[in-house]
Each structure stands twice: as C-alpha cells, then as structure tokens.
Amino acid sequence: MIDSVSRNILFSNDAFLRFFKDLQVVAGKNVFIEIAVLSEAVSAAAESGAMAAVECTHTNARFELSPLLHSEQRPALLQCVVSPLTAMTLVPSGEGAATPAALLVNEGYRRILDHFPHNVWLCTVKGELFWTNRASNLFTYGKAEVHDADNTRYITKIHPEDLTSAGAALAQAMSRGHMEHPHRYRLRDHSGVYHWFQFSMAPVFDAQGMPIYWVGTSINIQAVHEAELVAAAHIEQLRQRSAAHEGRALESQRVLAQQHKMELVSHLAGGVAHDLNNLLHVMGINIELMRVQMQPEAVLPYLRILEGCLKKAGRLSTQLAGFSGRMPQNAAALEPQALVSDIQDLLAKAVGAEVRLTVELEHGLQAVFVDKAYLENALINLAINARDAMDGRGTMLLHVGMRSRPGPAGVAADYVMFEVEDSGTGIAADLRERVFDPFFTTKSSDKGSGLGLTMVKTFVENSNGHVSIESTPGVGTRVALYLPVSRVPVETVAEDTPRQQQGAGRILLVEDDDSVREAMNSILNQLGYDTIPSFSSDHAVTLLQSGMRPDLIISDIRMPGRLTVLDLIAVVEAQIGTPIIFATGYSADVVIKEGLVNDRYPVLFKPFSAADISVRIQTALGQHPQIGNGGAVTTDATPPLG
Ligand SMILES: Nc1ncnc2c1ncn2[C@@H]1O[C@H](COP(=O)(O)OP(=O)(O)OP(=O)(O)O)[C@@H](O)[C@H]1O
Numbered sequence: 001m002i003d004s005v006s007r008n009i010l011f012s013n014d015a016f017l018r019f020f021k022d023l024q025v026v027a028g029k030n031v032f033i034e035i036a037v038l039s040e041a042v043s044a045a046a047e048s049g050a051m052a053a054v055e056c057t058h059t060n061a062r063f064e065l066s067p068l069l070h071s072e073q074r075p076a077l078l079q080c081v082v083s084p085l086t087a088m089t090l091v092p093s094g095e096g097a098a099t100p101a102a103l104l105v106n107e108g109y110r111r112i113l114d115h116f117p118h119n120v121w122l123c124t125v126k127g128e129l130f131w132t133n134r135a136s137n138l139f140t141y142g143k144a145e146v147h148d149a150d151n152t153r154y155i156t157k158i159h160p161e162d163l164t165s166a167g168a169a170l171a172q173a174m175s176r177g178h179m180e181h182p183h184r185y186r187l188r189d190h191s192g193v194y195h196w197f198q199f200s201m202a203p204v205f206d207a208q209g210m211p212i213y214w215v216g217t218s219i220n221i222q223a224v225h226e227a228e229l230v231a232a233a234h235i236e237q238l239r240q241r242s243a244a245h246e247g248r249a250l251e252s253q254r255v256l257a258q259q260h261k262m263e264l265v266s267h268l269a270g271g272v273a274h275d276l277n278n279l280l281h282v283m284g285i286n287i288e289l290m291r292v293q294m295q296p297e298a299v300l301p302y303l304r305i306l307e308g309c310l311k312k313a314g315r316l317s318t319q320l321a322g323f324s325g326r327m328p329q330n331a332a333a334l335e336p337q338a339l340v341s342d343i344q345d346l347l348a349k350a351v352g353a354e355v356r357l358t359v360e361l362e363h364g365l366q367a368v369f370v371d372k373a374y375l376e377n378a379l380i381n382l383a384i385n386a387r388d389a390m391d392g393r394g395t396m397l398l399h400v401g402m403r404s405r406p407g408p409a410g411v412a413a414d415y416v417m418f419e420v421e422d423s424g425t426g427i428a429a430d431l432r433e434r435v436f437d438p439f440f441t442t443k444s445s446d447k448g449s450g451l452g453l454t455m456v457k458t459f460v461e462n463s464n465g466h467v468s469i470e471s472t473p474g475v476g477t478r479v480a481l482y483l484p485v486s487r488v489p490v491e492t493v494a495e496d497t498p499r500q501q502q503g504a505g506r507i508l509l510v511e512d513d514d515s516v517r518e519a520m521n522s523i524l525n526q527l528g529y530d531t532i533p534s535f536s537s538d539h540a541v542t543l544l545q546s547g548m549r550p551d552l553i554i555s556d557i558r559m560p561g562r563l564t565v566l567d568l569i570a571v572v573e574a575q576i577g578t579p580i581i582f583a584t585g586y587s588a589d590v591v592i593k594e595g596l597v598n599d600r601y602p603v604l605f606k607p608f609s610a611a612d613i614s615v616r617i618q619t620a621l622g623q624h625p626q627i628g629n630g631g632a633v634t635t636d637a638t639p640p641l642g
C-alpha cells in the first residue's frame, strides 16, 4: 500500500518483499524511486487517479496500481499488486536455499503442498528429510503440524525390514539423478500400525540446473497391497488346482496306457495259449498212440523225452494264460506241504547253488484252494526275482503259514500265506508301487520283461487272494501271497486208478481243427469207441436233425459257422438227450463267457490225456460212477500231458 503523496510504502506482505530482495525495502520508504518505470507509473496513478500498470524487467514482474479515492476524487492511497511475468521461482536459490526457512518462505507454495492429498516430503541433496506435509504428519504423527520433522525421527517410522531397501532406493535415485521405479516400503502410522506405501522422488533444480533439493511423494497403497495378496492367493490356488488337474490327467493317461498294454498282452497271450494248447493236445495224443500201438522198447526213451518237453510246454502255456489275466482253471484243494515238497527242487534250481534256500512250514497249515501249476509258476517267478536282487548270492526263505486278513466283504478270513524273503538290494520306495505294472522292469531286456509280478498279482487276485510287498533298500524284500483256505477237502487219488479205460459206443466228434479231430479220432478208436467226425456245429446239428443218434457227443466250443454250441445244446436237449462233453483250448473264463455253465456239461481243457478223456466218457455214459458230475476238471488220475 503506497501513500499517494509521499510515494512511500506504508505496508507490504512477504510475497511483495521477494521482488525487492536486492533492495533495502523498509516500510516508510519510497523504493520505486530507484526504478524509473515504476516511479513514473506510481506518479501517473497518483496524479490522475486512474489505474496504471507497468511491466518491470528489473524485477521481472507486472505492477498494477489501483488508486483508492478520497471523496474529492483525489487518491490518498495506491494499492499495488505484483505478479510475476515468467513462471515464478518459488524456491530461492543460492546459499541456504535448501533450508526449510528459505524454501517455505512462500506461503502459497506451502499451502499447495500441505493440502496435497498424499504424503509429500522434501529432502536435501544428501538425502536428509527436512520437511513433511500435513497429510504426512497426520498419518505419521497424528497431528498436522510437526515443526521438528527430521530425518532420524522419520526413519523410526519405517518398517525395520524395509529400511535397507528404502535407503538403497533413495541413494540410487540420488546417484543417478532420477528415480527409475517407484519403491515400496511400510510406514508405521501414529497408532503403531504399518501400511504399505509407494514412494517416488524427483530433484528440483536451480537456475543453473543444479539439484538443490528433492521432492518426494509417498502414496498409501495398503488397499492395493491387500488386493494383490488376495489375487496372488487366487492365482496360487488356481495354479495348484491346475497342477492337481494335470497330475490327475497324467495319472489317468498312465492308467489308460497300462490298461491298453494289458489288453494287448492279454489278447496276444490268450490267442497264443489257445493255439499252443491245441498243438500240445495233438502232440500229446499222438505220443500216447505211438506208445500204445508201437510198443517198441527202443523208442520209449524218446517218447519219454517228448512227454517231458510237452510238460514244459504246458507250463509255458499256463504262464501265457496267466499274462492274459485269465482265470486259473484247475483250482483245487491242495496241501501246502505237498506243494512245497514238489517245488523245492525247482526253487533251488531257480535261485542257483550260491543262494541258501530255507523253507519254513508253520504248524497247523490248512489246505489252500488254488491252481497248482499257477502257484508253482508264481513261486518260481518270486524266486528268480530274489536271485536277481541278490546277484546270485545270499539267502532266500520260503515261509508258509496261516494268516487272518480282511476278506472280500471286509470280514476277516483265513488265508494260507506263501512268503518269499530275500537278502537282496530291496526296492526303492518310489518304485514299490510300480513293480506290479506290466512291463515294469529294472533289468536288461535279456534278463527281464517286467511281466513276472504282473502275472503273480493277476493269478493271486483271480484266485481271490492278495499280494503284499515289503522292501527295505539295502536289506531285502518280502513278497507274500495270501491264498484262500479251501472249503472242500483235498481229493485223494488212488494210485492204482487205471490210466485208460476201454469202452464202447458211438461218439459224434465235433471239431473244426483237422489235426485235433484226427488225433481225437485215433485215441477214441483206440479206447474202443466208434466215431462220427463232424467239423462244425452247423454240420453236427444237421446230422442230428437228420436222425443220427450217437451215444455221446464230444464237441469243441468255438467253431466257425452259423450255429454255435448253444444251438447244438438246444437241439440235443429238445430232441435227443445225448450226453455232451466239451473240449477246448480256451480257458475257463472264455467258456463261461460262451454261456456254458460248467456244472451242466463237463469241460475238458486241452491239453488233456487219453486217460482224462476215457474217464470223462465213462462218467458221461454212466459206465464209471465214481467220478463226479463233470464239473471243472480237478485232480485227475493221471496228470494231463503238459
Ligand atoms: N525281490 C526283489 N528284490 C528287488 N527288486 C525286485 C524284486 N522283485 C521284483 N523287483 C523289481 O521289480 C521289477 C519287476 O519285477 P517283475 O518280476 O515283474 O519283472 P522282471 O523280473 O524285471 O522281469 P520278468 O519277471 O518278466 O522276467 C524288477 O525288474 C525289479 O526291479
């Protein structure tokens, strides 16, 4: 405010003083006198009583002079408003510039920063905090005014775990002259609770481009941080779910692949076993014929060798049928002691001379209901595995005992346990699950195919039993087969049961395989029967419908043609009532699938001997009352050929 007469300044605010920093400005002085343009403008306004405005390069400002008029229209006072011509330098530069006092001299500037809705702070070029705004103070200290905002005090508000990284971010920004990315840290509020903040900072330069201090903002991102945590948890959950899903998909793929492999093996093995059985059957019958008809002492040793080979081939066929997952067909009550004594030599051979084989039989063993050939085969497989695991040296124990375990309906049942224990390498825990998988082997291709334990498990489960495996790497392995106790007594066979029994009658022989039919024909003739050969169900039905009346029908089960054996049975049952015996190279489950119920018609599984068939025929014709009803073939007078 200027006195219009003396031209002295009566009163001025702080902002006004900044324009005259290089002048001695004191209230009551005429400061304009030294600047011509200003002095002229003041005179003009005072004398004319009109407004005057002037731009002054000396102060780089525009002066507007508004006279305040008396009643006589003479101005008594001049009101002078100064505004900067270029962007106002809010911050003083030079000596002492970066001090709160120098910086915050401008009220307007401070007010803007104070009312900025985020934390704002200023620090020196050395990184020392010297001012914090209202928002920052309210958050940190709980009050707007904090006159002693200093570095040390502020630092105690930063989370101890974030102090180092925040300090490093600040130091890096200062050494580079700018901050590349905002940095996150936790700041404690006045009530002691930490919040996540994100800070950025930038230097403020003087007129020469030198940084004079840094201005920083810290934005509270606690809500963002919490949302990020929730999102991360969701993402993790999704990741886990997708991993689990992927795991399940992989597992089901593995199971599917395994099933596929098993189906292939089963199909292949089943087919091979069938054809092999037919061939063995023909060979066996021919050997018997040769033995009976030729009787030359000189060839008998050769025939015995051939019979031995046939036995081995029969065992092989049983193994194949085992891989095919087919049901053991010759299950019967068996004394464990008898089985063990039969197989002990074989086991010793299987493990080799350098393995000490021990057999332990507990007292009170009951009979087991099982197919003997399959069980022998399973024990030999276990013995070979034991030998391989011990590299041919060590100890193997076969322990047989009675055990109670949960049976099919969860009710405890008695089982006969056959346990093979070795002192071998053992099986690593992660492989233990896989040893029963088909084709799983750790052996070279010439030593193992990975089907041994698959066969063992299939056979035991098809026999209504369980398998368990325990192993300690470096100590040894124990594989236990639990097989059901027999509910029927062991059949004792009289030693003097005749091998073959002669008979008489007319037999319709239905068989599509020429060599099998011919061999059967010969053996039946030799046994004293007349035969009418027929090569299909169609043919046989035609013969019967044309009036043929045989005493007995012996028929294969699966044959090409329009009609099946079921049609043959239907015709026989409806019109003739002739007994029928079925002979097949397939296994028991195939027979059942064909719809042939075992206890209605006797079924002979190839290969069978002349003695087998002779006994069956006599039973069927009512000539041999002591043989049962012709159910599944059980223990016979003579072992089948093979
Ligand atoms: N007693 C044992 N000690 C250590 N490892 C064993 C034992 N028995 C089985 N294994 C492991 O389980 C795998 C599978 O056994 P399995 O009998 O099914 O097949 P294989 O012996 O490899 O071949 P194959 O029996 O068809 O000749 C073996 O390769 C071996 O790694």
Ligand SMILES: [Mg+2]
Pocket (backbone or CB within 6 Å): 381, 384, 385, 448, 451, 452, 453
């Ligand atoms: Mg094996």
